[in-house]
Amino acid sequence: MIRLSVPVQTANLEQLKAGDKVLVSGTLYSARDQAHSRLLKEKEMPLELQGAAIYYVGPTPAKEGRIIGASGPTSSYRMDELAVPLMESGVKVMIGKGDRSESFREAMVRNKAVYLLATGGAGALLASRIKARRLLLYEDLGPEAVYEMRVEDFPCFVAYDIHGGSIFKGGK
Numbered sequence: 731m732i733r734l735s736v737p738v739q740t741a742n743l744e745q746l747k748a749g750d751k752v753l754v755s756g757t758l759y760s761a762r763d764q765a766h767s768r769l770l771k772e773k774e775m776p777l778e779l780q781g782a783a784i785y786y787v788g789p790t791p792a793k794e795g796r797i798i799g800a801s802g803p804t805s806s807y808r809m810d811e812l813a814v815p816l817m818e819s820g821v822k823v824m825i826g827k828g829d830r831s832e833s834f835r836e837a838m839v840r841n842k843a844v845y846l847l848a849t850g851g852a853g854a855l856l857a858s859r860i861k862a863r864r865l866l867l868y869e870d871l872g873p874e875a876v877y878e879m880r881v882e883d884f885p886c887f888v889a890y891d892i893h894g895g896s897i898f899k900g901g902k
Contacts, residue, residue, distance in 0.1 A: 737781030748895035766812035783823035800853030
């Protein structure tokens with residue numbers, strides 16, 4: 731098990747290989763396709779993206795006394811084209827589920843970024859790893875607004891590493 735703190739430096743990502751189990755701690759930004767589209771239209775980026783991690787999630791409403799509702803990953807391919815400019819602006823980690831396009835994978839290698847998989851269907855477990863949440867942008871998007879989330883030991887697998895390795899190739 732590898733521990734990864736975010737925000738990250740590229741050097742922290744060099745050790746990761748496709749298929750590795752990772753526990754992520756630090757700050758994640760939640761953002762899905764609508765939030766990505768809006769971020770790309772901003773004149774000035776309203777988030778600090780250097781070394782940032784984005785989690786593709788639209789959590790369910792929080793029950794009384796909880797920070798957040800079930801927080802399972804969403805299918806990531808919808809963000810492929812939208813994620814590239816964010817990587818070019820400094821995003822180093824993206825977390826979601828499912829395979830991505832070849833052009834996205836090439837952009838990840840170029841930008842020395844990684845794509846991590848969170849387990850679909852494990853939204854309650856993943857929510858238990860989110861220790862704090864704060865609305866940052868686009869409240870009108872409801873659960874798909876951009877939130878800053880502090881996580882501890884958020885479980886993931888390395889899907890694509892910065893060396894071009896892929897969990898979807900080679901039978902891992």
